[in-house]
Amino acid sequence: MNATAASLLGFLHAGPATGWDLVATAELVIGDFWSLTRSQVYRELAAMAEWGLVEAGDVGPRDRRPYRVTAAGREAFAAWLDQEPGPEQIRYPLLLTMAFGQHLGPGRLSAFVAAHREVHVARLARYEALRAEAGEGFDAYAGATLDFGVRYERMVLDWFDHLADEVGGVAGEPEGRRV
């Protein structure tokens, strides 16, 4: 059983949901460190239905097809969750581009870095708004994963700020310029 399928099972513990609902929930709850696509969600749902881990209900309006966990599904989820989680995977195209920087025209890297910087500034702001809004209002688990996000974004921004000129750093930026 793969992690994506297991996550869907996990979300279904909170009650029946359709593929569409699950995509939305996953996007919201684990989307910042686990990606999934509509295609795969429907594929996994169908597979898990065959395996007896979930059961499809009757189709509602707009072809809504609700799924609910079975007892076997709960068991499978618990077994999956209890396993040691594997190592993280990072794929950062910007670092690829940078690694081949010697083949790149002047100024290109700076432009790329600047564009990425904007993205990360926005993400950090979103995370911090979330944290402020929620306060102590949500569980420690969600708080911990959010904290990871905040630290990650700050780290990336910090890295940008300390980049040498030749590799796309913005010359002459002193300290404390975080937007």
Add this chain to the structure above:
Amino acid sequence: MNATAASLLGFLHAGPATGWDLVATAELVIGDFWSLTRSQVYRELAAMAEWGLVEAGDVGPRDRRPYRVTAAGREAFAAWLDQEPGPEQIRYPLLLTMAFGQHLGPGRLSAFVAAHREVHVARLARYEALRAEAGEGFDAYAGATLDFGVRYERMVLDWFDHLADEVGGVAGEPEGRRV
């Protein structure tokens, strides 16, 4: 053209190489932020040969089949490199497990965190050894990507150290205990 194929093209600029060589090079140079597998390397090489971006030489001992870039390949690489790199992707199973922490038995999270901590400590040590060993000895581009690695590992370790007890933090750890 996908990033993995483009990277192979990039490495081939330094001279002909076999699929095996390319895997080793990639592992070394971009392996810390871009993953690839033998299977895919051979697949891309074959595809690029059909597209005329690389040319296969005669097979040597042990079926070694060297490839070299063509003019079209250099052009394609330059065009790829000049494009804006996409956003990074992070998939961190430990965060998934943590997000579902409420369904997990007591102590499990701490064990998982401890195991991951060891991995990151080791990686940080490796990076810093690399940096010390190389000194100013390698180009700014490799230095910048390595710096990203160092900052990332430090960030993760820091996050571990500030984790609350309920989410797998080690109780009573004060400040500055980094191995």
Add this chain to the structure above:
DNA sequence: CGATAACATGCCACAGTGGACTGTCAAGAG
């Protein structure tokens, strides 16, 4: 009433992963 946007699923080609399998050569143990 009609346009538009959000809802909901299915399908497909391609990209990426990991393990199993086959065979080749070099080097050291016995």
Add this chain to the structure above:
DNA sequence: CTCTTGACAGTCCACTGTGGCATGTTATCG
């Protein structure tokens, strides 16, 4: 000097993951 072992080199396959296209449905608003 042979024989075992391990590094080298490539192939194949099933599964996982991505992104776009296609198709149809319902709500909303001017």
